[in-house]
Amino acid sequence: MSYKCSRCKRDVELDEYGGVRCPYCGHRVLLKERSRDVKEVGVN
Secondary structure, eight states, X not given: OEEEETTTOOEEEXXXXXXXXXXXXXXXXXXXXXXXXXXXXXXX
């Protein structure tokens, strides 16, 4: 899963055993990246 560090703005890949911490700056607030898929919703 791809995340972005809120302090240094680098992309971070997390594994399930590494914990939630940026490996570059040590910050613990990570933002989940949105998917690039475009979804269309019909209105009736």
